[in-house]
Amino acid sequence: xxxxxxxxxxxxxxxxxxxxxxxxxxxxxxxxxxxxxxxxxxxxxxxxxxxxxxxxxxxxxxxxxxxxxxxxxxxxxxxxxxxxxxxxxxxxxxxxxxxxxxxxxxxxxxxxxxxxxxxxxxxxxxxxxxxxxxxxxxxxxxxxxxxxxxxxxxxxxxxxxxxxxxxxxxxx
Numbered sequence: 001x002x003x004x005x006x007x008x009x010x011x012x013x014x015x016x017x018x019x020x021x022x023x024x025x026x027x028x029x030x031x032x033x034x035x036x037x038x039x040x041x042x043x044x045x046x047x048x049x050x051x052x053x054x055x056x057x058x059x060x061x062x063x064x065x066x067x068x069x070x071x072x073x074x075x076x077x078x079x080x081x082x083x084x085x086x087x088x089x090x091x092x093x094x095x096x097x098x099x100x101x102x103x104x105x106x107x108x109x110x111x112x113x114x115x116x117x118x119x120x121x122x123x124x125x126x127x128x129x130x131x132x133x134x135x136x137x138x139x140x141x142x143x144x145x146x147x148x149x150x151x152x153x154x155x156x157x158x159x160x161x162x163x164x165x166x167x168x169x170x171x172x
Contacts, residue, residue: 137166 141162 137162 141159144158144162
């Protein structure tokens with residue numbers, strides 16, 4: 001009874017305390033049965049989803065790394081092919097340029113050869129014309145000398161006169 005006295009001194013009724021303990025145990029059982037188990041189930045499902053998410057993200061990271069590696073390989077191959085194609089195109093361009101240059105040199109040689117031949121032909125024509133003029137002048141001079149053949153002094157005058165006149169005609 002001393003115990004009951006201590007509880008009563010503290011203002012606690014043992015019947016109410018016993019009722020509260022029973023109520024607490026009932027609430028604990030109800031919570032365990034209807035709230036705790038579903039709560040644990042939800043937590044387990046969530047934990048499983050999180051684990052799957054982590055696993056999926058790790059797999060995704062692995063795939064991303066593999067894709068990056070493959071992309072790098074593809075880029076390297078593309079760069080190599082581009083460099084090779086560029087080099088081939090440069091070589092073709094050099095060959096084409098050499099062909100164009102050689103064709104240009106051939107055409108230049110042909111043009112120069114043709115021009116040289118035309119020039120030689122013109123020179124020959126001019127020489128022939130010049131020779132004809134010289135012949136005409138010589139014949140005219142001889143004719144005048146023969147017509148007026150008087151003396152040496154007179155011949156010299158005729159020749160110098162003729163030369164002065166013929167140079168004036170040639171210049172004009």
